[in-house]
Each structure stands twice: as structure tokens, then as C-alpha cells.
Amino acid sequence: MMYDVNRVREDFPILAREIYGRPLVYLDNGATTQKPRQVVEAMVDEYYNVNANVHRGVHFLSQQATDLHEASRETVRRFINAQSTSEILFTRGTTESINLLAFSFGEAMVKEGDEVVVSAMEHHSNIVPWQMMCERKGAQLRVIPMTDEGELQLEALDGLLNEKTRIVCCTQVSNVLGTVNPVKEVVRLAHEKAIPVLIDGAQSVPHMKVDVQELDCDFFAFSGHKVYGPTGVGVLYGKEVWLGKLPPYQGGGEMIKNVSFEKTTYNELPYKFEAGTPDYVATHALATALDYVSGLGMENIEAHEQELTRYALERMQQIEGMHIFGGARNRDAVISFQVGDIHHLDMGTLLDRLGIAVRTGHHCAEPLMRRLGIEGTVRASFGLYNTKAEVDALVEGIERIRRMF
Numbered sequence: 001m002m003y004d005v006n007r008v009r010e011d012f013p014i015l016a017r018e019i020y021g022r023p024l025v026y027l028d029n030g031a032t033t034q035k036p037r038q039v040v041e042a043m044v045d046e047y048y049n050v051n052a053n054v055h056r057g058v059h060f061l062s063q064q065a066t067d068l069h070e071a072s073r074e075t076v077r078r079f080i081n082a083q084s085t086s087e088i089l090f091t092r093g094t095t096e097s098i099n100l101l102a103f104s105f106g107e108a109m110v111k112e113g114d115e116v117v118v119s120a121m122e123h124h125s126n127i128v129p130w131q132m133m134c135e136r137k138g139a140q141l142r143v144i145p146m147t148d149e150g151e152l153q154l155e156a157l158d159g160l161l162n163e164k165t166r167i168v169c170c171t172q173v174s175n176v177l178g179t180v181n182p183v184k185e186v187v188r189l190a191h192e193k194a195i196p197v198l199i200d201g202a203q204s205v206p207h208m209k210v211d212v213q214e215l216d217c218d219f220f221a222f223s224g225h226k227v228y229g230p231t232g233v234g235v236l237y238g239k240e241v242w243l244g245k246l247p248p249y250q251g252g253g254e255m256i257k258n259v260s261f262e263k264t265t266y267n268e269l270p271y272k273f274e275a276g277t278p279d280y281v282a283t284h285a286l287a288t289a290l291d292y293v294s295g296l297g298m299e300n301i302e303a304h305e306q307e308l309t310r311y312a313l314e315r316m317q318q319i320e321g322m323h324i325f326g327g328a329r330n331r332d333a334v335i336s337f338q339v340g341d342i343h344h345l346d347m348g349t350l351l352d353r354l355g356i357a358v359r360t361g362h363h364c365a366e367p368l369m370r371r372l373g374i375e376g377t378v379r380a381s382f383g384l385y386n387t388k389a390e391v392d393a394l395v396e397g398i399e400r401i402r403r404m405f
């Protein structure tokens with residue numbers, strides 16, 4: 001059963017705003033999503049009524065804050081169906097999750113001459129941390145190529161995997177092309193050679209049901225702010241067998257068992273990877289956001305956004321001079337485009353004047369831009385609250401700008 005999108009929009013106060021005297025049409029959900037009242041209220045309530053540092057206090061408020069924080073870990077576990085809360089590490093976001101993994105995994109598992117495999121359509125945050133680690137260790141980055149349609153070439157992946165490959169890192173959904181990658185198949189191929197896999201779930205978690213056990217991935221990263229939660233919090237999931245073998249990322253409070261000037265022993269999972277005071281207000285708000293989307297039903301959100309994307313593609317393809325990048329068979333709620341020779345920045349700026357928020361540029365995927373032979377695109381990305389009327393506004397806006405040029 002689908003939800004009532006107009007009712008749901010009332011939960012998001014910002015959607016009632018006007019920009020330059022026009023109703024806001026927010027189509028930049030790939031960059032960040034708007035927050036429902038419930039999420040903001042959870043934060044306000046915690047700051048006003050509960051606030052105390054977690055884990056270290058015997059007093060009432062500290063206990064209560066700790067309970068909320070740890071209950072949030074359980075909510076995340078359930079949301080992605082991890083086996084245990086020891087496998088859920090709180091970070092600042094996808095970027096920090098991948099940096100943590102690249103550092104700790106690199107320290108323990110990578111040596112000179114080894115290889116790390118990423119895909120041609122990764123966000124910089126799933127390229128640069130690996131590149132930095134490779135540089136430190138004298139390892140090599142290898143790339144899974146893609147077709148012109150924006151689909152990964154899995155037959156090439158098989159050829160890339162060898163005894164030197166330490167890890168495969170791949171996004172589940174491309175933030176530029178909207179391609180939904182067959183990550184389960186990537187995992188299967190890698191596991192045939194006992195190679196672990198990290199999945200970047202930044203663009204999948206907000207749009208579809210994710211089950212890390214079903215995917216059988218070894219690591220999975222996502223950001224709170226892209227799934228209607230607050231900024232500054234994210235998750236790294238890791239199978240216990242792997243996390244147990246990796247050294248800590250940062251040192252400090254919370255991640256230790258005992259400290260002396262001679263030697264420090266480390267805390268158990270997940271705390272070993274969580275040095276310092278966590279953003280416990282944000283973790284609670286993230287859990288509130290996950291409960292919110294679960295309440296609507298991830299299947300319903302996916303169905304709503306799929307219908308919206310199909311409708312948008314159909315209407316946009318009729319615009320003269322329209323070029324849509326990527327044509328994967330399995331695609332998500334992201335549409336990158338260019339119209340004639342109108343520069344993406346001009347298109348974005350003029351759409352903004354009509355109250356329509358889209359993203360322009362390279363979308364933190366310069367290697368992908370190079371592969372496509374372009375400098376940038378205009379990107380419209382949908383969220384659970386977008387409507388067909390907003391797609392119509394986008395299409396009419398593009399038409400109007402096209403006629404101006």
C-alpha cells in the first residue's frame with residue numbers, strides 16, 4: 001500500500017518554503033535529504049531533557065543518554081539486518097566510514113604489491129581513501145570498467161580478481177547515473193576467491209530495503225543525512241570476523257580497555273572503533289529517521305520513487321536536445337542530464353530562479369566524468385516526498401530555459 005505523499009510532506013516544514021516567490025521544488029536529495037519534524041524534535045528533546053555524556057556516567061541522565069544511544073545502534077542493526085550490534089560502528093558519515101576502513105584494513109591486511117579494486121562509478125570518498133592507503137602501502141588501485149550505458153562489466157571483474165587482490169569496493173547505487181549495481185553478484189565473485197567486499201550504501205539506503213546478510217557483504221557504509229537523519233552521523237557495518245582482526249582507527253577515550261604509559265589494551269567491538277564522545281544526539285535522531293522511513297515502508301518508498309523516476313524519464317526524454325546520462329536497466333531515483341549545449345551551471349542557476357533545487361557539476365565523481373567525456377551534469381534526485389507535480393515543474397522549467405537559449 002502506497003502512502004499519502006501530501007500527508008507525508010506535512011512532516012517536512014521546509015517543503016512549505018518559497019524560494020524567489022515560488023514554491024520550493026527540492027530535487028537535490030542525492031546530496032542531502034530534508035528532515036521530518038520527528039527527527040528534529042528528537043534532537044531538541046534530547047538536548048533539552050536528557051543531555052549527558054554517554055557510557056561514562058553513573059548518574060541518571062548519563063544512563064538515559066547511553067540507553068538512547070545503544071538503542072539507536074539496535075535500530076540500525078535491525079534496519080540493515082546485521083547479525084549483532086557489535087557490527088555497527090557509528091561514524092560521521094560514509095566518508096569517515098570508508099576512511100576508517102581503508103586505514104584499519106590497510107594496516108592489517110595490505111602489503112606492497114597488493115591490489116585494491118574499485119568501480120569506475122565511485123564517489124571520490126570510495127576512491128581517495130583507498131588511493132591514500134595504496135600509496136602508504138605500495139599497493140595498486142584497479143578499476144572495474146563500465147559500459148556506455150553505465151553498467152558495471154562484471155566479466156571484467158572476474159579477470160581483475162587475483163591472489164594480490166585484498167578488497168573490492170563498490171557503490172550499490174551510482175550518485176550520478178542512478179545505476180543500481182548487482183552488488184550481490186560482485187560479492188559472490190569476490191568471495192569465490194575469498195576476497196572481502198565493501199559496499200557504499202550512501203545512495204541505496206534511502207531508497208530501498210538493504211539486508212547486509214542477504215547481500216553477504218563484509219562491510220557496508222552509509223550516511224544519516226541522506227536518509228532523512230541529521231548531519232554528522234553515519235554507519236560502518238562490518239562482519240565481526242573482519243572487525244575483530246582490524247586495529248583501531250583513532251585513539252582516545254572509549255576505545256580502550258586499560259591504558260598505561262607502557263601499553264594500552266583496546267575495548268571490545270564496536271567501541272574499539274569509536275574513540276571520543278560520539279554524537280549521541282545524532283545517533284538517536286538517526287534511529288528516529290530510520291523508524292520514520294520504516295513506518296512508511298521501504299518497499300512503499302521504493303515504489304513511489306520508481307514511479308516518479310519512470311514518469312520523469314518519460315517526460316524529460318521528450319524535451320528537445322535532452323541528453324540523459326546512463327541508461328542502466330536497473331536504475332534508481334537519480335537523473336543526470338544536459339540539454340543541448342546549455343552549460344550545466346547555467347541550467348542549475350536558472351532552475352534555482354524558478355525555485356527548483358538541483359545539483360550541478362562533477363558530483364564528486366571526476367573519474368566517471370572523464371569516462372563519460374564531460375565536465376559535469378545537472379542532476380535531479382528524488383526523495384520520498386517528491387511528487388509528479390514537482391516533476392512537471394522541473395520539465396516546464398527546463399523547457400522554459402531551453403527556449404531562452
Ligand code: PLP
Binds near residue numbers: 031092200202203
Ligand atoms: N558515496 C556516495 C555514492 C555518495 O553519493 C556520497 C555523497 O554524496 C558519499 C559517498 C559521501 O557521503 P558523505 O558526504 O555523507 O560522507
